[in-house]
Amino acid sequence: MTAPDPMPTTLEPTLPRPLRVGIVGCGNVAGPYARSIAAHDEVMLVAAADVDPVRATAFAAEHGVRAHETLEALLADPEVELVVNLTVHHAHFAVTRQALEAGRHVYSEKPMALDADEAHQLVELAQRQGVRLACAPSTFLGDAQQTVGAIIRGGELGPVRAIYADVNWGRIETWHPAPIPFYEVGVLVDVGVYPLTIATAFLGPALAIEARGWELMLDRVTTGGERYQIGSPDLIIAAVELAGGAVMRLTGSFYVGRPIRQPGRMEFHGDLASVALSSFQDFDATVERGPVGGAFEPAPLVREPYHGIDWGRGVADLARAIAEGRRQRVTGEHAAHVVDILSAARRSMSEALRIEIESTFEPPPLMAWASGPERP
Numbered sequence: 001m002t003a004p005d006p007m008p009t010t011l012e013p014t015l016p017r018p019l020r021v022g023i024v025g026c027g028n029v030a031g032p033y034a035r036s037i038a039a040h041d042e043v044m045l046v047a048a049a050d051v052d053p054v055r056a057t058a059f060a061a062e063h064g065v066r067a068h069e070t071l072e073a074l075l076a077d078p079e080v081e082l083v084v085n086l087t088v089h090h091a092h093f094a095v096t097r098q099a100l101e102a103g104r105h106v107y108s109e110k111p112m113a114l115d116a117d118e119a120h121q122l123v124e125l126a127q128r129q130g131v132r133l134a135c136a137p138s139t140f141l142g143d144a145q146q147t148v149g150a151i152i153r154g155g156e157l158g159p160v161r162a163i164y165a166d167v168n169w170g171r172i173e174t175w176h177p178a179p180i181p182f183y184e185v186g187v188l189v190d191v192g193v194y195p196l197t198i199a200t201a202f203l204g205p206a207l208a209i210e211a212r213g214w215e216l217m218l219d220r221v222t223t224g225g226e227r228y229q230i231g232s233p234d235l236i237i238a239a240v241e242l243a244g245g246a247v248m249r250l251t252g253s254f255y256v257g258r259p260i261r262q263p264g265r266m267e268f269h270g271d272l273a274s275v276a277l278s279s280f281q282d283f284d285a286t287v288e289r290g291p292v293g294g295a296f297e298p299a300p301l302v303r304e305p306y307h308g309i310d311w312g313r314g315v316a317d318l319a320r321a322i323a324e325g326r327r328q329r330v331t332g333e334h335a336a337h338v339v340d341i342l343s344a345a346r347r348s349m350s351e352a353l354r355i356e357i358e359s360t361f362e363p364p365p366l367m368a369w370a371s372g373p374e375r376p
C-alpha cells in the first residue's frame, strides 16, 4: 500500500541552484529555521524582515543575509523567490496573502490561518498566482515519523481503527518570552496540529470531530511579571473521525506538561498490530510495534535519524518539488484541511455538538528513503 514516490532514493542529486529564501518574522523559531535552511542544499537564505526592524537587523547580521525594514521591502527584493512566514499565529494569513499576491512561493509556520475560510482563500490565491503554498508542521517527514508511515502503509497493522495522541505541552509562559498569543489561539491550534497533521498525512482526511475543553488554570504570569488570563481551554479532549474509518482520541494541554513520560506520544492500533511513536516532533523518536495481545518491541527506523527537529525539511522538499516539477509533500490543501478540523473543534466545544468537516486533500507519498525495499 506504499504510495508511489517519484523522488530518487538515498543519493539525491544536487539541484542546479538553490531556491532563494526570505524569512519574515525573526523571533524564537527563526534561528532554528535559518540553521536548518543552511544545512539543506536545495535552499539558500538571502533576506529577512520583521515588524521590529531591530530584530530583523540582528537576525540578518547573525546569519549573514540582508535585513529589510518592512515586508514590502522584502517582497521588492528580486532575489527572494520563497517567503518563509515565521510570524505569530495572528499574522500568518495577512503575511502569506501579501507574499502570494507578490508572486512568491510561501512556506508558512502553522496554522496557515486562524479562520477556515481564510485558509481556503490562500489555497485558491496560490493556485491563481501559479505559485506554491506549503505550511508547517512538516514533522511527518521526520525519520521516526516516516518509519511509522511506512509501517502503516505497508499494511502490517491491518486496518487502523484507533489512534491515541497526546499533546501535553505544559505552561508556555515558563519558557516563551511572549506566551499570550499561544493562549489566545489555544493548545489544539498551536500544538494539536502536529498529531492531526501526522495522522491525516498517513491515514487521510477527517470526517468529523467532537471536542470538550476546560479552563483549569485561568490566571498566569509571564517571565516578565505580566499577569494575564488564558483565552482558551488549557485541557481539550477531542475525538476525530477519519474518513478511512479510524477514530483519533486527541488530548491537548497547556496545563499538563513535564513531568510526564512522553508528552507527545502517538499510538496507531490496527486489527493485527499496533505501532507507537514516542514523539510527534523529534525526528529521532523511538518507534515500537507489537502484535495484538502481545508486547511492544523496538522497531528499527528506516534510516539513521536527524537528531531533534529538522525545521527546514519541508522547505527543502518544497524547493526540490519546484525544481522537479512535482507536487510537494507539505501542501496548502492539507494545512487548510487541518485548519478546518481546528475550526470544527472550536465549534464543537462551544455548541457541544459533533461537527462534520467538508474539505479533503490528497495524502502525500512517503519520502523515497522510507518507501524503498529497505523499509522495515
Ligand SMILES: NC(=O)c1ccc[n+]([C@@H]2O[C@H](COP(=O)([O-])OP(=O)(O)OC[C@H]3O[C@@H](n4cnc5c(N)ncnc54)[C@H](O)[C@@H]3O)[C@@H](O)[C@H]2O)c1
Binding pocket: 024, 025, 026, 027, 028, 029, 030, 049, 050, 051, 052, 055, 071, 086, 087, 088, 089, 091, 095, 109, 110, 111, 178, 190
Ligand atoms: N518557538 C517555537 O519553538 C516554535 C516551534 C514551532 C513552531 N512555531 C511557530 O512559529 C511561529 C513563530 O513563533 P515564535 O515562537 O518564533 O514567535 P515569536 O513571538 O518569538 O516571533 C514572532 C516574530 O514575528 C514578528 N512579527 C509579528 N507580526 C509580524 C508581521 N505582521 N510582519 C513581520 N513580522 C511580524 C514579531 O515581531 C516576532 O519577531 C508561530 O506560528 C509558532 O506557532 C514556534
